[in-house]
Amino acid sequence: MHELVVEDAMVSFDGEILACSIGIDEGKITRIAKVLKGEEKYDARGRLVMPGVIDSHVHFRDMRQEEKEDWLSGSKAALYGGVTTVVDMPNSDPPTFDAEAFKVKQTVAANRSMVDFSLNAGVGDNLPQLPQLWKLGALAFGEIFMAKSTGGFSIDEPALKEALKAITLMGATASIHAEDEALHEELKKSLKHDPSSSIHSKLRPRESEINAVEAAIRLARETRVAMHITHISTSRAVELISREGITCDVTPHHLLLTMDHWDRLGSHAKMNPPIRHDSDRNALWKAVNDGSIEVLASDHAPHTLDEKNLPVREAPSGVPGVETMLPLMLKAVADKRLPLQRLIDMTSANPARIFGIEGKGSFAAGNDADMVFVDMAKVRQITPAGLHSKAGWTPYRGFEAIFPEAVMLRGDIVLDGKDFYAKRGTGKFIPGKGYKRLSDVLKMARAGKRT
Incomplete structure (x- = not known):
């Protein structure tokens, strides 16, 4: 049983959109199948779910x-x-x-x-x-x-x-x-x-x-x-x-x-x-x-x-x-x-x-459970008042667009309709390969000292 299951999700697999459930554990995707069991459930309600x-x-x-x-x-x-x-x-x-x-x-x-x-x-x-x-x-x-x-x-x-x-x-x-x-x-x-x-x-x-x-x-x-x-x-x-x-x-x-x-x-x-x-x-x-x-x-x-x-x-x-x-x-x-x-x-x-x-x-197994939930039928016009940048303006005023209805970051729903749950400082730094290589060298050095 998964910690969280996203049910009734419509996901694109190489261009073919299929109904599925997405299993999530410790903020990461662990399995995708037709039906999954979870301690908690989030109903995608047949919406398109994208990475x-x-x-x-x-x-x-x-x-x-x-x-x-x-x-x-x-x-x-x-x-x-x-x-x-x-x-x-x-x-x-x-x-x-x-x-x-x-x-x-x-x-x-x-x-x-x-x-x-x-x-x-x-x-x-x-x-x-x-x-x-x-x-x-x-x-x-x-x-x-x-x-x-x-x-x-x-x-x-x-x-x-x-x-x-x-x-x-x-x-x-x-x-x-x-x-x-x-x-x-x-x-x-x-x-x-x-x-x-x-x-x-x-x-x-x-x-x-x-x-x-x-x-x-x-x-x-x-x-x-x-x-x-x-x-x-x-x-x-x-x-x-x-x-x-x-x-x-x-x-x-x-x-x-x-x-x-x-x-x-x-x-x-x-x-x-x-x-x-x-x-x-x-x-x-x-x-x-x-x-x-x-x-x-x-x-x-x-x-x-x-x-x-x-x-x-x-x-x-x-x-x-x-x-x-x-x-x-x-x-x-x-x-x-x-x-x-x-x-x-x-x-x-x-x-x-x-x-x-x-x-x-x-949505590969082991990746962060970052998801965007979209109803493709819901189109609205862009207005500066409806946006959240400090800029307060947009070159796209009046353009038609399809905005996400919900967003998940690492297994947590941070936006759901009019409800915004994200907290400041919860974003994670993702370093480049140079940091990882240095970390690996330091780990090897520490391991060598212990032996």
Whole structure:
């Protein structure tokens, strides 16, 4: 008999949806069968049950940027969107470019987060720090900025090559933000007086991403690093990446927004890389469906409403998205734009595999019992008032979406209808492989001393 059984669950097995029961013991999945006995039961009521979503690209701000977001508000928004695990990027304030800053962020997240979390480490002029960051538990290195973005970080090609060599030796993964800084600087001068609402897309054109992806691929070949390129926005970048065995992710905003949205959204549509034309968006959808793009990530990058109400040239780049990512894509499933199994793979199994997030990503026995319960018939419009990020705004106002009705994290129901049960500080830190290797070495050393 199991401690807990989820009954009457509809689960996708390689695209076939079957009714089943899920046995849970000590917060982990132990068995899936037609009927199971449990000391306690949770009735899924015939709803779709998916693995908890892994959002492999968030910026939860906090520390010196608490007005934008903190780990408490960000993780609450995540749970309402069906996200049970997040990977936070390093361009926070202070940035996680050294051991001290990494430990500070880990402590802050551990005290506040209501979802499980991993932390990426930054890469810039900190080459000697990289091994220590890896041992402390960084999941991956990056996003590594090939061009300046939020935080003002960037790295030139010679320094990037040396960093990638070091990352290769550690057996880690490099996550790349691919844009061309030199091209941006040229365009700032030539487009200085352009008054158009779409100026941000002109200042960071599709050629910027393509140039940077070509350079990143060349460096990946030379250094043999495990490379992931994040928030891809152009058809050509997808073509280049798919030939190389390099992985990549795409965001909902690059799938759902285009140049046509600039006039309506203004600065609320500003992010890096920027929104593109329909031709690129259509190519991204094709790549999502054929498997060329393996991961869906939100690039949740909140700013205050006052900041985003500034003119386009002055406003910071970034949009909130951790709460709306799954609901928007579930609506895409309902609209037959995306198979359900592809969505599940892109938001759970694939990010877990690519980044080495242990115990997550599927309903395999021994994995954490992270689940999202969805009624696909319940569609509603997105409103800023219905969301939970500190941002207080969304570029998706009025978009139709399917939000989770309930969420389970490690066997505990943390959201059920209008009832929210999650507590601050209950999120678990999930370290990368470097931490595990160090732990194994220390265990072996201690065992040797005892003998």
